[in-house]
Amino acid sequence: MYSGWGTSFLFLPTAPGPHPVVNDQNAVIKDIEHWEEQLKVPTLEGLDWSAAVKQAEEVNRDEYFCAIYCSGGLFERTHHLMGMQNALINYMEYPEEMAGVLRKIADYKIEYLKLAAKYLKPDIVFYHDDWGTKQNVFLPPRVWRELIKPLHAEIVKTAHDCGIMFMHHADCVCQPLVLDMVEMGIDIWQGVIPQNDIVEIQRITEGKLAMIGGIDGPKIDIENITEEEIRAEVRRAFDTYCPGGRFYPSIANECCFRKWNNDIYLDELASYGRKYAQEHQI
Numbered sequence: 001m002y003s004g005w006g007t008s009f010l011f012l013p014t015a016p017g018p019h020p021v022v023n024d025q026n027a028v029i030k031d032i033e034h035w036e037e038q039l040k041v042p043t044l045e046g047l048d049w050s051a052a053v054k055q056a057e058e059v060n061r062d063e064y065f066c067a068i069y070c071s072g073g074l075f076e077r078t079h080h081l082m083g084m085q086n087a088l089i090n091y092m093e094y095p096e097e098m099a100g101v102l103r104k105i106a107d108y109k110i111e112y113l114k115l116a117a118k119y120l121k122p123d124i125v126f127y128h129d130d131w132g133t134k135q136n137v138f139l140p141p142r143v144w145r146e147l148i149k150p151l152h153a154e155i156v157k158t159a160h161d162c163g164i165m166f167m168h169h170a171d172c173v174c175q176p177l178v179l180d181m182v183e184m185g186i187d188i189w190q191g192v193i194p195q196n197d198i199v200e201i202q203r204i205t206e207g208k209l210a211m212i213g214g215i216d217g218p219k220i221d222i223e224n225i226t227e228e229e230i231r232a233e234v235r236r237a238f239d240t241y242c243p244g245g246r247f248y249p250s251i252a253n254e255c256c257f258r259k260w261n262n263d264i265y266l267d268e269l270a271s272y273g274r275k276y277a278q279e280h281q282i
Helices: 032-038 050-057 074-082 084-093 095-120 141-147 149-161 175-184 198-205 227-244 259-279
Strands: 067-070 124-128 165-169 188-192 210-215 247-251
Touching: 032 095, 050 095, 067 095, 074 084, 074 095, 074 149, 084 095, 084 141, 095 141, 095 149, 124 149, 141 149, 141 175, 149 165, 149 175, 175 198, 198 210, 198 227, 210 227, 227 247, 227 259, 247 259
Parallel strands: 067 124, 124 165, 165 188, 188 210, 210 247
Antiparallel strands: none
């Protein structure tokens, strides 16, 4: 399957989602010095919004948020277009050319949000852009701040100008960038993995960044684990992170892929969460 940007994706039956398969032969941008000739930005004109409008109208806004999903953020889209290795090299060796590519992606995102606001009037956007691994961020913070941050700030501002809250998904280490996330106006960081020092992040962000995550999904989504071990990990996240405020415990990708594990996780999330809320009323 191919995205509208021309990237090849592989969606295996057992996989949780599609993965880009980019090599020197099928990459959209094969030569960063000639990216303008190679990049074809998909059009947003003439789209049929009727099905999405119908779905949005069916949401009970008194009970639920109406959310839109916006995947392929600035960093992810660049490596989708040229491959991860080439993208990382190009960020370091061809910053001006990468800035040009990023500007095109940002303009597309901004226009998308404006159209979504016009037709759907969503309460929140679930925006996806992984900026790191379980060990560190992909780019040196200096490079990220120079190339990614200003454009991402424009995207966040566009959402806010349209009356949309901004929830940023990044299930990775983003600790070196959290003050930047606050500065850009990100309302919620979803996908906070416990490889970040979450308590320290709560301290330095001073309650200005709501967070969702903290439960170590890969740790409990395994065979040969006991029910008590799963429940203990859920309780650990509540007891460790909720005292800092503005924190909702969850697995970064929202579920375990093993049904037995997931049933226990969800049961403990609901039961212990209810108990914690009753004992720690705001």
